Amino acid sequence: MFDVEEKAGKKIVYIKGEVNGETGLELKNNVLEIFKQIDTVILSFKNVIYMNSSGLREIIDLLKRSKRDKKELRLCEMSGDIRDMFSFTGLDKVFQIFDSESAALR
Amino acid sequence: MAFKVEFHKGIVKIELPDSPSMDDFTKIKKRLEDVEDISVVKVDLRKCSYIQSKVVSNIIALKKMLNEKKAKLILTNVQEGVMQLLEITNLINFVQIEKDFSSYSVDELAEFFIDPEVCDAVSDYIATHYNDEFRNKMFELLNSDDPIFKEYAILTIGKAHDVTALDTIRHALNDEVGNVNKAAILVLGWMGDEESKEEIYSFLESDFIDVAEAAAASIALLSDEDDSHKLGEFLKSPDERLRRIAIQALTLINDDDSYNFLKNHVKNETSEMVRATLAKSLSFYNKAEVADILLDLLKDESLKVREAAASSLIRINAKSKIGDILQRVTDEDSWVGYFAAKAIGELCREKTCSDYLIKVYDRVEQNVKLAIVHALGNIGINCSDFLMGLMSDKNEDIRKEALEAIYKIEKEKAVEMAESALNEDDNWVVRFKAVDILANAKPSGYQDFLRSIYEKENNRYVKEKILSVLEGL
Numbered sequence: 421m422f423d424v425e426e427k428a429g430k431k432i433v434y435i436k437g438e439v440n441g442e443t444g445l446e447l448k449n450n451v452l453e454i455f456k457q458i459d460t461v462i463l464s465f466k467n468v469i470y471m472n473s474s475g476l477r478e479i480i481d482l483l484k485r486s487k488r489d490k491k492e493l494r495l496c497e498m499s500g501d502i503r504d505m506f507s508f509t510g511l512d513k514v515f516q517i518f519d520s521e522s523a524a525l526r
Numbered sequence: 527m528a529f530k531v532e533f534h535k536g537i538v539k540i541e542l543p544d545s546p547s548m549d550d551f552t553k554i555k556k557r558l559e560d561v562e563d564i565s566v567v568k569v570d571l572r573k574c575s576y577i578q579s580k581v582v583s584n585i586i587a588l589k590k591m592l593n594e595k596k597a598k599l600i601l602t603n604v605q606e607g608v609m610q611l612l613e614i615t616n617l618i619n620f621v622q623i624e625k626d627f628s629s630y631s632v633d634e635l636a637e638f639f640i641d642p643e644v645c646d647a648v649s650d651y652i653a654t655h656y657n658d659e660f661r662n663k664m665f666e667l668l669n670s671d672d673p674i675f676k677e678y679a680i681l682t683i684g685k686a687h688d689v690t691a692l693d694t695i696r697h698a699l700n701d702e703v704g705n706v707n708k709a710a711i712l713v714l715g716w717m718g719d720e721e722s723k724e725e726i727y728s729f730l731e732s733d734f735i736d737v738a739e740a741a742a743a744s745i746a747l748l749s750d751e752d753d754s755h756k757l758g759e760f761l762k763s764p765d766e767r768l769r770r771i772a773i774q775a776l777t778l779i780n781d782d783d784s785y786n787f788l789k790n791h792v793k794n795e796t797s798e799m800v801r802a803t804l805a806k807s808l809s810f811y812n813k814a815e816v817a818d819i820l821l822d823l824l825k826d827e828s829l830k831v832r833e834a835a836a837s838s839l840i841r842i843n844a845k846s847k848i849g850d851i852l853q854r855v856t857d858e859d860s861w862v863g864y865f866a867a868k869a870i871g872e873l874c875r876e877k878t879c880s881d882y883l884i885k886v887y888d889r890v891e892q893n894v895k896l897a898i899v900h901a902l903g904n905i906g907i908n909c910s911d912f913l914m915g916l917m918s919d920k921n922e923d924i925r926k927e928a929l930e931a932i933y934k935i936e937k938e939k940a941v942e943m944a945e946s947a948l949n950e951d952d953n954w955v956v957r958f959k960a961v962d963i964l965a966n967a968k969p970s971g972y973q974d975f976l977r978s979i980y981e982k983e984n985n986r987y988v989k990e991k992i993l994s995v996l997e998g999l
Contacts, residue, residue, distance in 0.1 A: 472780030
């Protein structure tokens with residue numbers, strides 16, 4: 421469902437395929453584990469084709485918990501359609517969203 | 527008043543007084559000279575509504591000194607009058623300028639909410655550094671008479687996820703200002719406040735489209751297994767806008783019920799705009815039959831719907847349907863063929879596709895021919911001979927598209943054809959494209975060639991294009 425790589429002292433989580441309630445929960449739990457070792461995690465949406473409100477809820481919860489633990493969550497490389505979902509829900513104001521992986525790594 | 531200096535982890539922050547003097551800079555430089563391990567020096571100009579030119583030269587001198595120390599100079603909170611001076615002296619291109627909200631008090635920051643250029647950035651800053659002081663200020667603004675302060679206080683509290691404000695934010699649903707309602711609706715969605723969901727439903731029919739869309743989005747975020755049915759009822763509304771908003775919410779919920787509602791509604795929807803929305807929405811469902819529905823929509827009576835269906839087939843990467851889409855290239859309705867060829871150009875990279883498109887080329891209408899030439903360029907399989915043959919087509923759009931397609935497949939051949947077009951083609955649109963190709967390919971001696979073409983070219987646009995390429999060099 422996702423691959424993880426470390427670059428420039430940050431972990432990048434490459435999400436694949438679909439973000440729904442089930443995969444979103446798995447993603448959240450894994451990222452929370454990663455946050456035990458590192459302060460900044462970048463979620464790459466490059467290969468995400470499908471996403472629904474249950475998946476979004478898990479990502480909101482992940483952000484809430486990361487803020488509570490003083491960790492930083494960044495999102496990047498969304499297709500126009502996925503980005504539209506974030507703007508539709510106003511969540512583009514809540515998350516740090518970057519156009520490219522390199523911008524998110526800065 | 528003197529300047530202030532703060533050191534923190536290699537970053538030095540210097541706050542200049544309203545009228546900085548030469549003496550201030552001498553002292554600043556002296557203080558920095560002895561400090562090691564500086565990475566950034568931020569000079570805060572927020573108190574300076576104007577600076578003298580001698581201050582500008584001191585800033586340049588400071589930058590030089592910092593360059594030697596391998597440290598970066600950033601000017602922060604530059605006021606408009608100073609910004610103009612930096613522009614006139616061309617310093618703006620050599621110094622990084624940014625906003626540093628940490629220099630402001632909580633009250634000053636809140637005042638920025640009424641500045642449309644920085645209100646979102648200030649809200650982000652406060653949410654990121656949220657503490658009791660910020661919280662108290664945001665709660666104070668929640669009771670403000672000014673709707674802009676109220677709106678931004680709600681959004682900032684939402685970004686900071688401060689659930690202690692939940693009751694007040696719920697109360698803002700009753701505010702008489704649409705933007706305050708919208709902010710409250712969104713934040714209640716972000717906070718997962720299921721108790722507000724029923725009340726939010728009433729905003730779906732708001733006169734303000736932004737409020738109605740926010741309501742749809744938050745209902746989707748707060749949804750349970752019953753909401754698809756409730757939203758599905760809105761698909762029967764005579765109000766087209768409401769049907770479209772309901773489709774957006776159902777798409778975001780994305781469960782089996784919402785899928786069935788949308789799938790069945792495609793057959794009954796009378797508005798082409800709403801059908802186009804449906805064609806897009808269905809592509810967000812990971813279901814095998816979606817590709818077949820979209821294939822049917824390629825034959826919809828509306829061009830908008832066909833276009834949306836073709837884009838959706840591309841979006842879901844419907845490679846398994848390439849055979850079916852290819853068949854539609856020769857449809858008796860040429861616009862079906864047009865959108866089918868467009869989709870093939872995005873989905874297929876195989877020789878079988880380019881061979882088929884070349885085979886049917888002579889049998890199709892002009893608009894389909896154009897889409898085929900475009901698709902051949904995208905597919906990328908070498909068919910330069912066929913495309914070069916099109917350079918003598920009597921339609922200039924075909925010649926232009928063929929030149930572009932050759933460029934995508936074989937750059938050297940495209941350069942040859944572009945040079946030839948600049949000498950011989952009688953249509954300026956083709957010659958314009960030819961200049962574009964030479965500018966991108968940059969073959970040896972192309973500047974001299976373009977100069978010689980410029981002399982004999984008589985079309986204004988082509989001449990301007992050549993000039994812009996040569997001047998760019």
